[in-house]
Amino acid sequence: MTPEMEFKVSPSPHLWWGRSISKIMYLTLLALLLPTAAGIYFFGYRALLVILVSVSFAVLTEVLVKKLRGRPFVMDGSAIITGLLLALVLPPTIPLWMVAVGSVFSIAIVKEAFGGLGHNIFNPVLGGRAFLTACFSVEMTTWIKPMGFAIDTIITTTPLDGNFVWSWRWAARLALYKDMFLGNTAGSIGTTSALLILIAGGILLTLKLIDWRVPLAYVGTVAVLSLAMGVDPILQMLAGGLMLGAFFMATDPVTSPITHRGRIIFAVGCGVLTIIIRRFGGMPEGVYYAILFMNAVTPLIDRYVKVRPFGFQKVVQSAT
Amino acid sequence: MNIRLEKKSLRYGVELPQNKLMAQSPIELAPLPEMVTIPLEENVGAASETLVKKGDKVLTGQKITDSDEFDSVPMHATVSGEVTSITTAINPSTGQVMKVIAITSDGGDKWVELQPHPNPEAISSAEILKAVREAGVVDADGITSPAHVKLSPPKDKKIDTVILNGYEWEPYVTSDHRVMLEYGEKVLSGLNIMKKVLSPVNVYIAIGDNKEDAMDSLEELIMKAGYDFKITPIKAGYPLGDEKTLIKTVVNREVLIGGLAADVGVVVHNVSTAKAIHEAIYEGKPYIERVVTVTGAVGNPKNLLVRFGTPIKNLIEYCGGVTEEGSEIIIGGPMTGISQFDPDSPIFSDTNCVLVKVSQPIMDMDCISCGRCIEVCPMNLMPTLYPKYVKVGRYDECATAYIDICTECGVCAYTCPANIPIVQYVRVAKRELSRRMGKE
Numbered sequence: 001m002t003p004e005m006e007f008k009v010s011p012s013p014h015l016w017w018g019r020s021i022s023k024i025m026y027l028t029l030l031a032l033l034l035p036t037a038a039g040i041y042f043f044g045y046r047a048l049l050v051i052l053v054s055v056s057f058a059v060l061t062e063v064l065v066k067k068l069r070g071r072p073f074v075m076d077g078s079a080i081i082t083g084l085l086l087a088l089v090l091p092p093t094i095p096l097w098m099v100a101v102g103s104v105f106s107i108a109i110v111k112e113a114f115g116g117l118g119h120n121i122f123n124p125v126l127g128g129r130a131f132l133t134a135c136f137s138v139e140m141t142t143w144i145k146p147m148g149f150a151i152d153t154i155i156t157t158t159p160l161d162g163n164f165v166w167s168w169r170w171a172a173r174l175a176l177y178k179d180m181f182l183g184n185t186a187g188s189i190g191t192t193s194a195l196l197i198l199i200a201g202g203i204l205l206t207l208k209l210i211d212w213r214v215p216l217a218y219v220g221t222v223a224v225l226s227l228a229m230g231v232d233p234i235l236q237m238l239a240g241g242l243m244l245g246a247f248f249m250a251t252d253p254v255t256s257p258i259t260h261r262g263r264i265i266f267a268v269g270c271g272v273l274t275i276i277i278r279r280f281g282g283m284p285e286g287v288y289y290a291i292l293f294m295n296a297v298t299p300l301i302d303r304y305v306k307v308r309p310f311g312f313q314k315v316v317q318s319a320t
Numbered sequence: 321m322n323i324r325l326e327k328k329s330l331r332y333g334v335e336l337p338q339n340k341l342m343a344q345s346p347i348e349l350a351p352l353p354e355m356v357t358i359p360l361e362e363n364v365g366a367a368s369e370t371l372v373k374k375g376d377k378v379l380t381g382q383k384i385t386d387s388d389e390f391d392s393v394p395m396h397a398t399v400s401g402e403v404t405s406i407t408t409a410i411n412p413s414t415g416q417v418m419k420v421i422a423i424t425s426d427g428g429d430k431w432v433e434l435q436p437h438p439n440p441e442a443i444s445s446a447e448i449l450k451a452v453r454e455a456g457v458v459d460a461d462g463i464t465s466p467a468h469v470k471l472s473p474p475k476d477k478k479i480d481t482v483i484l485n486g487y488e489w490e491p492y493v494t495s496d497h498r499v500m501l502e503y504g505e506k507v508l509s510g511l512n513i514m515k516k517v518l519s520p521v522n523v524y525i526a527i528g529d530n531k532e533d534a535m536d537s538l539e540e541l542i543m544k545a546g547y548d549f550k551i552t553p554i555k556a557g558y559p560l561g562d563e564k565t566l567i568k569t570v571v572n573r574e575v576l577i578g579g580l581a582a583d584v585g586v587v588v589h590n591v592s593t594a595k596a597i598h599e600a601i602y603e604g605k606p607y608i609e610r611v612v613t614v615t616g617a618v619g620n621p622k623n624l625l626v627r628f629g630t631p632i633k634n635l636i637e638y639c640g641g642v643t644e645e646g647s648e649i650i651i652g653g654p655m656t657g658i659s660q661f662d663p664d665s666p667i668f669s670d671t672n673c674v675l676v677k678v679s680q681p682i683m684d685m686d687c688i689s690c691g692r693c694i695e696v697c698p699m700n701l702m703p704t705l706y707p708k709y710v711k712v713g714r715y716d717e718c719a720t721a722y723i724d725i726c727t728e729c730g731v732c733a734y735t736c737p738a739n740i741p742i743v744q745y746v747r748v749a750k751r752e753l754s755r756r757m758g759k760e
Contacts, residue, residue, distance in 0.1 A: 007647060007648055007649050007659075007660065007661060007663065007679075008647050008648045008659070008679035009648065009659035009660070009661050010648065010659050010679060010680070010681075010682060010741075011659075011682070011741045011743060011744035011747075012650075012652075012654075012655060012656050012657055012658065012659075012728075012730050012733075012743055013654060013655040013656065013730030013731075013733050013734050013743065014648070014650055014654040014655070014657065014659070014675075014677060014680070015336065015337075015491065015654045015655060015734055016680065016733075016734060016739060017334070017734055017735050017736075019735075019737055020683075020737055020738075020739065021685060021688055021737045021738055023737070024690075024737055074685075115686075116686065117686060117688065118685075118686035118687050118688045118689070118738070119686065211691070253688050253689050253690040253691065254688050254689050256689075258689045258690075258691040258694060258702070258704060259691065259694060259702075260691075260695075263691075306702065307694055307700050307701070307702060308700055309577065309699060309700050309701055309722045309725060310564060310565075310568075310574065310575075310577075310698070310699040310700045310701075310725060311564070311574050311575050311576040311577045311579065311725070312577055312700075312722070
């Protein structure tokens, strides 16, 4: 050791787990590729185009807005996830320019205008989707049958629509469940295949990227409330964006509460709102708005739901 | 009789890569330094008066500071030689200025005449406390509180449990492990002395399950000597080792906020402290040396028996110097240790490790509210709040969020995906809060 040798100093701890934000994002992205693949399989090149437009506009907007804000752009994968998730909750027939508008709105307004990743109040994907629904309600509710890469499109209804044709025979019922579970049904690009979303969710859970309480409490609340209201719980669980929402959107760390108990409250609230909107609301699907509403409640939950510090309760007891 | 109890595990925290590379390397004597720097006061406890002046000749083990206060300990010269100066220096663990005595060694290491207790088997509690204080034994863990203070709990508190901490929570550090392996008899005898003073019902030795060999050897020694100590194996994890979490894990009692271990009838001591207490009673030897693991990016890592006040530089040089990639010197383990800008900083009684490592830059990105820090916090705090409050100067809200019970173990910052140096923010807030307290 030479006397003139210089040493660096840094605050403790001097070890780091190394699972950075971008690592979390890219792992989530990998899991998200499963429902994406299902979407492309069932809805063909249209789905692929929507995805490509959405992702590229999301990333470009992020670069541009960061530049305007004078902040460094970090390729942490969050913009890709926003773009991809937005594409997955859009109908496959939506005109591409609308996709671009939604993608730009998601990133520029819902995320960056609030201060960027970590500061946004609302989930950018859901904010973007709500914006598109408000602006282009017809295009956002036009559904086609899943026909893979076929050129033709057949307009149809989703199982959640009011005019969906029901069959009460068990065999037809089971066939419907099977189609919905595998993803062979009308709906948004990435939300139809419950099976692949569950596998992707399982990956997230095993890697501990999301809190198991959220999807469990969310889907569980939906199932219990459907039973209580006399609607088909299996259909409610498989239909619409519930699975994708429960595993990929309600679990967004930034816009959901930070404590375990807070997250359960959040997820149950999402479930209740979902069923209320589906049952009584003017829209067939309630998942996206339910989560969006609960995003707004998150700061309130975080304010009042705290963890009990070590040795706390007993102090109160002994004082009284 | 079953000495080894059921294994316990942690309900929080993380599993760290252990990197206890030096676990099988026997303790070596570090060469005597040319100069030692001894602080006039320990981190905790009342300040002492100086008994020597510049130019005085001192012998190894000679008392150089003392005071009448009960909760202070005398300091001893750790080499023989001449007092070169009584000056100020930067405290390597707090960064505060402190008064120190610098002694230049004459190389002879001439000791004062040691006065072991004539009949250690029949010694009274008061005599034990006096001898332990006289030897200057302080807790070998992070907070260097005097051992005799910990051994004399308030009269109204009934102590029924003594826990000896051999858990050694930090990666890389192997000094307690080696002490248990090589000085097992002294450790147990020291523990037996503590037992005499406190007369507890249960005596537990808490050891991490990554130290099977230490458990085996202590079990054998306990059996041979017929002590009624129990060994509690605990699954290796982080953090565990500060009093509160250790008590909770071993005997499932929760120390209240602002409370003491004695409130729940427990006294916790470190294995190295037990060894020092044995030496104080049976050998009359003052507490002037401890085992330090020198590891990481050094040529030839070792476990060394080091005199207090030895500059870090000497140890690193003895261990083959810093290798090319080493760029940061840390005293203490990698989780709670403090980076040193000055390789001349001395080893103190709480230094269990000198770690040289590759310095990694800290990114300090924005919090994404993932809640991992809350899940792993041993004190059930919400660490994510502190950086947010500190950044906008809302220190009062840190206080209402129980920042004072934070042990600064660093597990929050370890798991943080945004790589926020949470502990540093906590320290800033604590310092600001205590400054305000002082003003009022």
